[in-house]
Amino acid sequence: MGEAMACWMYQTQxxxxxxxxEIALNATKDKDVINIINESKRLGLIHKKKLDEFMKAESISPSDGYVQKPAINVDDVPNGVKQTEKDIVNTIQINLVTAFGLNASALSQCLRTDLQIIFFKIMTDVMIFGQSINILSEKRGWLRFPPTYHPN
Structure with missing residues (x-):
């Protein structure tokens, strides 16, 4: 049950x-950010397909799936509801941290080698992609560091 739940949780994420x-693509014209969004989507689709195939072969019910959003003109989105490029990139970074955590937890609990390999490959993809986002964030001044801890 644990391995099936791990697949289902990551697929749902x-x-x-x-x-x-898809929503973020409707909020920016920034080419670098669009590239990050498209790469996030590309990797997500690859991971989803791999998990879909595994889950189908193992008779595990799939998640509900995602519903594609229509593309709209970025200029039609009011500024009060449009995320900034920094917000978009930070949200993608948080999703990568979540993905890594889910997959690390799943990997540590897997008994099946085939599923361990799937989760390990996803973690590797996430780390490599995360590094490219960190480079852009640092270049733009968006990389945020927690404050230094000074014990009393």
Whole structure:
């Protein structure tokens, strides 16, 4: 049951990420940010397909899936509801941290080698992609660091 639940949880998170990517594409004209969004979506679709295939072969019920959002003109989105490029990139970074955590937890509990390999590959993809986002964030001054801890 644990391995099936791990697949289902990550697949459900991917549904949210894929939907968010489509919404985010409607909020920016920044080429670098659009590239990050498209790469996030591309990786999400690859991971979703891999999990879909595994889950189908193992008779595990799939998640509800994500519903594609229509593309709209970025200028038609009011500024009061449009996320900034920094917000978009930070949200993608948080989703990567969540993905890594879900997959690390799943990997540590898996008994099946085939599923361990799937989760390990996803973690590797997430780390590599996360590094490219960190480079853009640092270049733009968006990389945020927690304050230094000074014990009393």
């Amino acid at each position: 991917l549904d949210g990420v894929l939907g968010y990517c």
